[in-house]
Amino acid sequence: xxxxxxxxxxxxxxxxxxxxxxxxxxxxxxxxxxxxxxxxxxxxxxxxxxxxxxxxxxxxxxxxxxxxxxxxxxxxxxx
Amino acid sequence: xxxxxxxxxxxxxxxxxxxxxxxxxxxxxxxxxxxxxxxxxxxxxxxxxxxxxxxxxxxxxxxxxxxxxxxxxxxxxxxxxxxxxxxxxxxxxxxxxxxxxxxxxxxxxxxxxxxxxxxxxxxxxxxxxxxxxxxxxxxxxxxxxxxxxxxxxxxxxxxxxxxxxxxxxxxxxxxxxxxxxxxxxxxxxxxxxxxxxxxxxxxxxxxxxxxxxxxxxxxxx
Numbered sequence: 231x232x233x234x235x236x237x238x239x240x241x242x243x244x245x246x247x248x249x250x251x252x253x254x255x256x257x258x259x260x261x262x263x264x265x266x267x268x269x270x271x272x273x274x275x276x277x278x279x280x281x282x283x284x285x286x287x288x289x290x291x292x293x294x295x296x297x298x299x300x301x302x303x304x305x306x307x308x309x
Numbered sequence: 310x311x312x313x314x315x316x317x318x319x320x321x322x323x324x325x326x327x328x329x330x331x332x333x334x335x336x337x338x339x340x341x342x343x344x345x346x347x348x349x350x351x352x353x354x355x356x357x358x359x360x361x362x363x364x365x366x367x368x369x370x371x372x373x374x375x376x377x378x379x380x381x382x383x384x385x386x387x388x389x390x391x392x393x394x395x396x397x398x399x400x401x402x403x404x405x406x407x408x409x410x411x412x413x414x415x416x417x418x419x420x421x422x423x424x425x426x427x428x429x430x431x432x433x434x435x436x437x438x439x440x441x442x443x444x445x446x447x448x449x450x451x452x453x454x455x456x457x458x459x460x461x462x463x464x465x466x467x468x469x470x471x472x473x474x475x476x477x478x479x480x481x482x483x484x485x486x487x488x489x490x491x492x493x494x495x496x497x498x499x500x501x502x503x504x505x506x507x508x509x510x511x512x513x514x515x516x517x518x519x520x521x522x523x524x525x526x527x528x529x530x
Contacts, residue, residue, distance in 0.1 A: 249426075261400045268432045270346070270425055272406025277418045289364060292407035296398045 231309050236283075236302060243282050247275045257299030279305065311381060311454040315463050318376035320363065322385055326376055327358045329388040333444035336486035336516040345514040346424055347417035361408040368392055369401035370443040371408055377464045379447075379456045389445035389460035393468055393475065395437035402435060424514060430506035431520045433481050440468055440527070442480035445489065458492055469527065478525040485517040498523035 241255050248264055248271065261267040267275075279301075280286055285308040295301045318326060331354065335341050343354040361371045369375065375390040394401055410418065435441055442465075445457040465478055480498060482489045502522035511518045 261403050262395070262434075262437060266429050266432055267400075267402065268429075269402040269405035269409060270421060270428070272403050273409040273413075273418060274422055274425060276406065276410040277415070287411070289366075289407060289411045292411065293366060293399070293404065295403070 231306070233302065233306065236305060239282060240279070240298075240302065240305070243275065243278045247271060247278055255298050257297065257302070259298040260296065283308065311451065311456070313386065313454075313456060313459075314380040315377060315459060316380070317467075318373050318378045318388065320365075320373060322376070322378050322388065323359055323362045323373065325378065325385045325388055326362055326373065327355050329376070329390075329444050329446035330358055330371070331355070332446045333489075334516075336483040337488065338485060338516040340512075340514070340516045342428075342515055346421050346428070347413060348420045349417060357412050360412050364408060364411075366404055366408060368396050368399070369404040369408075370441075371405055375443060377460045377467075379451075379460055381451055386451040387445075387447035387456035387460060389457050389464060390443035391440055391461060391464040391468060391478070392443065393472055394435045394439050394441050396472075400435060400437070401441065427508050427510050428506070428514060430508060430511070431504050431515065431518075433502065433504055433520065433522050436477070436479065438472075438475060440465055440475055440478035442478060442493075445492065455495075458496055461492075461496060465527065476527050478527055480523050482521055482523065483515070483517040484519040484521050490521070490523070493523045493525075496525065498525045 237255060244255060245251050245253050248266060283305055291304050295304060331341060343349060344351060362373055366372055367374045370390060375392040376388050378385050379387040392401060442461055445461060447456050469475060480493055500521050501524045504520045506518045
């Protein structure tokens with residue numbers, strides 16, 4: 231999967247989970263930059279990403295995701 | 310004063326830490342959000358919390374390293390937690406969310422999806438590079454000895470040794486939890502914010518519909 235296509239799909243996931251149609255993803259975006267990014271929302275986000283891309287994260291993968299750019303790189307590595 | 314040993318928690322303390330999380334979450338009520346939000350029994354909650362603690366992920370409320378315990382006569386009598394928010398550039402909410410998504414069955418996550426909008430009203434952001442006080446609990450037989458107070462004070466002191474630049478500590482408490490509010494006041498915390506949910510259903514899932522944020526300008530150092 232191309233990175234651009236992945237980011238488009240990932241943006242849709244973020245907008246759905248955080249109920250924000252204007253949310254724009256950047257590589258530097260973190261949980262501190264998005265309203266209501268709490269533990270429950272994060273859990274839902276990870277699950278939605280796994281379902282959308284038909285992948286399963288390992289815990290060590292998840293704990294490397296400091297920002298959206300890390301998340302994109304790790305998802306890319308699954309293909 | 311009761312004769313106690315204060316020490317950092319270890320994996321052997323996990324059963325008591327699980328009880329601490331459960332009792333602190335209930336905030337003096339019978340409403341355990343892990344049960345109501347995820348559709349789990351108390352026994353299942355204990356099992357999953359144990360699994361999450363045993364992953365040994367540092368930096369959040371489900372980290373063994375966030376806890377200190379007080380022993381009396383060789384028996385763990387109290388536990389309390391605090392951590393430095395975002396210490397490795399990753400928020401405690403993300404770390405906890407990772408543990409939840411990795412550990413809980415899919416059916417729990419599906420149930421939580423529908424409830425997220427209801428409980429979102431009470432969300433208070435953690436501020437990076439501050440100390441966040443998490444859970445505290447003392448066994449019935451040892452109440453009245455300020456053990457949780459000693460534990461929180463000592464944990465904050467220990468965290469400040471590694472990060473003396475930190476100047477604020479926070480705790481989030483349901484407003485119904487009067488004993489925790491009094492404890493924090495004795496430790497110098499003052500109320501700085503109230504969050505309220507007007508959703509009629511919130512009390513079906515959480516102990517109370519108002520949460521307060523208390524803050525301590527740290528002068529311990």
